[in-house]
Amino acid sequence: MLPYKAIIVDDEAKARSLLRNFLEEYCPQVLVIDEAPDVKTAVKLINKNEIDLVFLDIEMPNENGFALFDYFNSPKFKTIFCTAYSEYAIKAFEVSAVDYILKPIGIQKLIDAVNKLEGYHLHKENQLKILQDNLSEKRIKKLAVNIGDGMIFLDLNDVFYFEADGSYTHVHHKEGKHLAVKKIKYFEDLLCTDARFFRIHRSYLINTELLKKYSKKEGLFVSYDDQVMLPISRERKEEFEQFMQQNNLS
Structure with a gap:
C-alpha cells in the first residue's frame, strides 16, 4: 500500500513544516495529506481522508497527543511519535508503535522510522488499548x-x-x-x-x-x-x- 496517506499532528507550525519538508524530500513512500495543530483537528482529518499514518507530537495544549486514541474504537492508522520529551519513549515501544523520534528530528532517524512501516503488522491484541493501560500506570519503568x-x-x-x-x-x-x-x-x-x-x-x-x-x-x-x-x-x-x-x- 503505497504511498502512505499521512498527517502531521503538532501544535508548532515550524515543526510541522520542517517534518513535512523532510518527508517530501527523503521519504517518497509517504504522502502528507494535511497537518493538524491539535487532536480534535487530527480526528476530523483522519475520518475524512482515511489516513494510514500519523506523525504525532505528544505534549500539546488542551489535549495530550495520546488522547487521539480515545476517539477511535479500532484505529486503522499507524503512528510514529515525534516529540521532544524522551520520557514517553519506553511506553511507546511497549505498545509496538512503529517508531519514536526524538526532536530535533534527524533525517536518517526519520528515514529509518518510515522504512519500518514495510514490515509492520498489528499484534492480535489491540495495541492502542495496551498503550492506554500503560499510560494509566503511575510508574515509569x-x-x-x-x-x-x-x-x-x-x-x-x-x-x-x-x-x-x-x-x-x-x-x-x-x-x-x-x-x-x-x-x-x-x-x-x-x-x-x-x-x-x-x-x-x-x-x-x-x-x-x-x-x-x-x-x-x-x-x-x-x-x-x-x-x-x-x-x-x-x-x-x-x-x-x-x-x-x-x-x-x-
Missing part, C-alpha cells in the same frame, strides 16, 4: 537520560537518587552515575506521581524504596550505605515522614 553525547536508558528500580548540579543533574544508580543535561526539577516533575521518589532537599531527589537508613540523630539524613548520607531539609522532614507512612515505607 525506564528513564531516558540525555548525557550530552547521546542518551542512555536507566531502569528506575536501579536509581538511588538524583543530585542537583546547577543546570545539570547527577543520576546515581547501581552501576555508577551519569551526568544528565537537565535540572533536577525536570526529574521531580517527571516522577511526581511515582510513590518511590521524594525531594528531600533542594539538591536531592531520592528513591525511597532503596533506602537503608533514615536517621533523626546528628542531623536529619537518609543513606543507602555507610559512605553516602544525604541531608533532609528541616522544612521537608514532616512531609517526608508522612510520605513514607502513606506509601508503607516507614
Whole structure:
C-alpha cells in the first residue's frame, strides 16, 4: 500500500513544516495529506481522508497527543511519535508503535522510522488499548537520560537518587552515575506521581524504596550505605515522614 496517506499532528507550525519538508524530500513512500495543530483537528482529518499514518507530537495544549486514541474504537492508522520529551519513549515501544523520534528530528532517524512501516503488522491484541493501560500506570519503568553525547536508558528500580548540579543533574544508580543535561526539577516533575521518589532537599531527589537508613540523630539524613548520607531539609522532614507512612515505607 503505497504511498502512505499521512498527517502531521503538532501544535508548532515550524515543526510541522520542517517534518513535512523532510518527508517530501527523503521519504517518497509517504504522502502528507494535511497537518493538524491539535487532536480534535487530527480526528476530523483522519475520518475524512482515511489516513494510514500519523506523525504525532505528544505534549500539546488542551489535549495530550495520546488522547487521539480515545476517539477511535479500532484505529486503522499507524503512528510514529515525534516529540521532544524522551520520557514517553519506553511506553511507546511497549505498545509496538512503529517508531519514536526524538526532536530535533534527524533525517536518517526519520528515514529509518518510515522504512519500518514495510514490515509492520498489528499484534492480535489491540495495541492502542495496551498503550492506554500503560499510560494509566503511575510508574515509569525506564528513564531516558540525555548525557550530552547521546542518551542512555536507566531502569528506575536501579536509581538511588538524583543530585542537583546547577543546570545539570547527577543520576546515581547501581552501576555508577551519569551526568544528565537537565535540572533536577525536570526529574521531580517527571516522577511526581511515582510513590518511590521524594525531594528531600533542594539538591536531592531520592528513591525511597532503596533506602537503608533514615536517621533523626546528628542531623536529619537518609543513606543507602555507610559512605553516602544525604541531608533532609528541616522544612521537608514532616512531609517526608508522612510520605513514607502513606506509601508503607516507614
